[in-house]
Amino acid sequence: MVERKTGRRMSVARQILLLQLALLALVIGVGAALAVVDERRDSDDAIRRQVSSIAQTLALSDSTAAALTSPDPTAILQPQTEKIRQATGVDFIVVMAPDRTRFTHTSPELIGQLFNGNIDRALDGVTFTETYAGSLGPSIRAVTPVYDSGGTLVGLVSAGVTREQISKQFAQSVPVILFVAGGGLLAALLSSLLVSRRIRRQTLGMAPDELRTMYEHHDAVLHSIGEGLVVIGQGRSKDARVDIVNDEARRLLDLPDGPVPLSSIPETMRVDDASPAKDQVHLTDKRVLVVNQHPVEWEGNRIGTVLTIRDHTELQNVLGELDSVRSFAESLRSQAHESANRLHTIITMVELGRNEDAVAFATNELRVSQQLIDRLMNAVHEPALAALLLGKMSEATERGVDLTITEDTALGPVPSLNARELVTLVGNLVDNAIDASRASESPWVEVTVMEEDSMMVVAVADSGPGMTPEALEKAKGRGYSTKSGSRGLGLALVSQVVKRHGGTLTSEPAMGSMLVVRIPLREAEAPR
Structure with missing residues (x-):
């Protein structure tokens, strides 16, 4: 809210009202005087015509x-x-x-x-x-x-x-002239009051020096603050424009210079909600944004909405990497626990004199684990993706879900996607599938990552209830989740990566539920 000074000067609206009334009173007064003079001249001309006609x-x-x-x-x-x-x-x-x-x-x-x-x-x-x-x-x-x-x-x-x-005849017409002039002055007063009220509403009742000071501060603040700022007025018509957009908001929302149509603002940010919204997550094709929405009121009337926007893209990426590291740590902890159990079993077999059984048990467990590791490391070119898949298998096992990496999984170099994007894409699809599969009595997840017709294909199937096309579209938006009470970003982040590289995210029929991502394989653009 604008801070009001005590003892401030007369407001713009009142100054305009007084100037307008003075000007209108002068114009109407001069007009009335000219009308009187004109009426007197017309009266004399009429008398001349009358007496001439009678005499002739x-x-x-x-x-x-x-x-x-x-x-x-x-x-x-x-x-x-x-x-x-x-x-x-x-x-x-x-x-x-x-x-x-x-x-x-x-x-x-x-x-x-x-x-x-x-x-x-x-x-x-x-x-x-x-x-x-x-x-x-x-x-x-x-x-x-x-x-x-x-x-x-x-x-x-x-x-x-x-x-x-x-003079007597003329005096009879003067009241009519004065009545018309008075009516005009009254109409001018009413119209001036309406104009003054509108200007007062638009200027918030401030004086000219206050408006100038506010504009100077407003302009300096808009260009200096590190957060994006968007001010949307009450008009929400098709051709409506955004009232204020600062430099940071243009950068974060990829807005052009000059006037910004309201349609250029993402639809999820244009919701005309009368209640404040705090720290809402919105996704664009390139960024993860945190948005606060505050309605602006003056004298009890809603006059617009202020949006503040912060860029959390890097933070979200770091959080994604942290989740991956946490997943790896949980996987290592689980493996360490299982290794300790297997080691105790082997030691006990040795103590019981069953040496051959101990060797067979140890080599069989090591062989199965090593075969999986060797297969993934040879089939998947990106080490971070291979490690992610191994970690997700251990995590799924700990959560009681049977996760399978299909034999078709094989992925060479993907120049257009970096390791972070691959981890975001596959990790979120697998996490969602594990969560969804636990709704069934025998939860399972099947993951395939491969190349097909110059496309990278990631297919994740699970035993969950599946998603309708409408639910998938909602999931691509900000903060949507099929889990009750949750506001996940998994599929929204996946959709962001897919859009960035011109791919598709679809729901396809399978034994249970299956999401498929297809992204064209092309050479990475040379740095500019």
Whole structure:
């Protein structure tokens, strides 16, 4: 776990949250202000279009031109314009003579007075809009000419809306803009909190300086430790990658440089077990590895798995040799015990005066033992393998198992395998066979080591219950054994040697159970 300092600086997640909120608040505030300005401009444009449309519609009406040329234009136009004004919601509609004299107005007392505003462009036949402070205050107004049927200018029409009314209409739309801006700010806050929570989870709530320090230490430690280190995240998809692999782990697992796919890690190490695993033995094609697995949790949640890997290949080889030496010692002890018994028997025969029987007994035992030794030493080129077979015979006899080295046993030089590999291969097969055979009433084991069609063949049969193909496949894996409560490595080590040299390990039918190893015989590679 990462050591937390008291009084440390603000975490990365909180800094990002505050910066994100400040930026979003600024963007939303500026956006809201621009929306207000845009809404005000759009409102003014809409008013200009409205008053222009009203003024032009009224000016183009034949009744308007006819009323302007009548003796009393006000009596005809004032009621009509007031109805139109009330229906359209504008503040005033003024119909005037070309000399600015008003014929209509919202305030009747202003009728007959001169119109305040610009009319020059309208007198030239152009409809225009302007903002002008008239009798009702500042307003947006439109002024358009009125022509009779002969094309003569007979008057002008002006329609307008005061700024006060425009402001009231605009004020009604401002809350909508503010509501949308507030909603956007709330959504930004929620999304920022979610992002902050995710970043906090990914950075373990640490500050930037803590992350930098941890990375520097992490990088230095990864390259300096002597154990392999693999960190696997929670993602176990097909394309998932390993989070961290140090140099020693790449060497032990023969991993390439660069990103490492999860599929490159041996399947037995990818077990997603929530409980820690200590000192598990795993075998690759070249090495015997001891693996510790530790789940990593933060705030009660599983965030990954850490594997530490140690190379026990040399130690396993030494242990194998030690087992062989122990076997030889046990064999010598057994032989010494048997020799003492035979010697006492011979001495007693001599004392009883049965000299001829004593000589026959001694020479017969010596002849049988020496024949076996001579046969193996002549038939098997590797002395360590011959000694191993002799030792296993004595060990089997002591354990009540009848072990036979067949007459077909004969093996010349095997350049591709060294003495250690031969002892590992044959010794483990024979040990497993002796253990398995003891399940029968009359235990026996039969061993054959020979050359056949440019192949080294090791066949070990026993009186045991045998192994199914499925059981054999499991036995090739790490720590599997058919013996209850045991986690043997015998067949796994045999499988390792077989794979290394391109051979096969199969279970074949026999009188009982039989395992057969076939390894191509080829010249050893020259040292590079």
